Amino acid sequence: MDRSAYTSMNAQEGEHWWFVARRAIIDGLIRDHVALPDDARILEAGCGTGGNLALLAQHGSVDALEYDDEARAIAAARGVATVEAGALPEKVGFGDRRYDLIALLDVLEHVDQDEASLAALRGRLAAGGxxxxxxxxxxxxxxxxxxxxxxxxxxxxxxxxxxxxxxxxRVEASGYFNSLLFPLAVAQRMAHQLLRREAPLDARPAPWLNRSLQQVFAAERHMLGRINFPIGLSLYAILSA
Incomplete structure (x- = not known):
């Protein structure tokens, strides 16, 4: 990502509605669809500045890899995971360690070789991971x-x-999410294009709106797996070897 994108991520992921609600969605997906052992080993591949590490640490012992030097340093400074340099698909790191859960959260779209990256991570799943x-x-x-x-x-x-x-x-579960806000997001993007606005779409809105958007998006954690949304801004998949 551009340096400005990492800077924005680090500044906003603690409070911005999208990051906060997405963590609630991720937590719900893990609790509802992934049966982890008490001593679970977890890897986050492409952890960025580490905004998801504390959440993942609630479910087990966490390792993380990150390509960008500055983002990796910020993630390591959080003190909740072992963070190493890495890149997909060729450098997963951490020796031959196997994991009960590997989280690849809005990372696959950044890599040139998405199929090879998933194959590399498949090789690091523990039995039943x-x-x-x-x-x-x-x-x-x-x-x-x-x-x-x-x-x-x-x-x-x-x-x-x-x-x-x-x-x-194998796909164990999958579906769209960030669906309730989909019409609003489409309208916003159309307005940006028509008016040729340069302001970033991920700028944090006013506090009252930030809270409202967070509540709407986070409410989907109770629906995923029970309601199959026909479309959404994002997709999730829970995969097994």
């Missing part, structure tokens, strides 16, 4: 936001499933 993937969805929503964050692609439901299958992984 799961790979939790989240990615941006709906290719026709491509915008300057994707360019700023160095996305290579946005995924469709079938497209993500196809990449997983080609990597030798």
């Amino acid at each position: 799961r790979l939790l993937v989240t990615v941006p969805a709906v290719p026709w929503l491509w915008s300057n936001h994707d360019v700023l964050h160095h996305h290579k692609r946005r995924y469709t439901h079938d497209g993500l499933a196809g990449v997983a299958a080609a990597a030798g992984l």
Whole structure:
């Protein structure tokens, strides 16, 4: 990502509605779909500045890899995980350690070789382990936001499933999320394009609006797996070897 994107992430992921609500979604997916042992080993591949590490640490002992030097230093300074340099697909790191859960959270869209990256992580799953993937969805929503964050692609439901299958992984559960706010997001992106606005789409809104958006998005944690949303800004998949 651009340096400005990492700077924005570090500044906002503690309070911005999207980051806070997404952590609630991730926590719900783990609790509802991943049966972890008491001594679970967890890897976050591509941890950025480490905003998800404290959440993941609630579920087990966490290792994390990150390519960017400055982001990695910030993540390591949080003191909740062992953080090493790494890059997908060729450098997962941590020797031959196997994991009960590998989290790949809005990372796959950044790598050139998505199939090879999933295959590399498949080889690091422990027996019965799961790979939790989240990615941006709906290719026709491509915008300057994707360019700023160095996305290579946005995924469709079938497209993500196809990449997983080609990597030798089975889909245990999958679906769209960030769906309740989808109409608002589409309208916002259309307005940005029509008016040629340069303000970033991920700027934190006013406190009252930030709270409202967080509540709406986080409410989906009670629905995933029970309601199959037909579309959403993001996709999740829980994969097994």
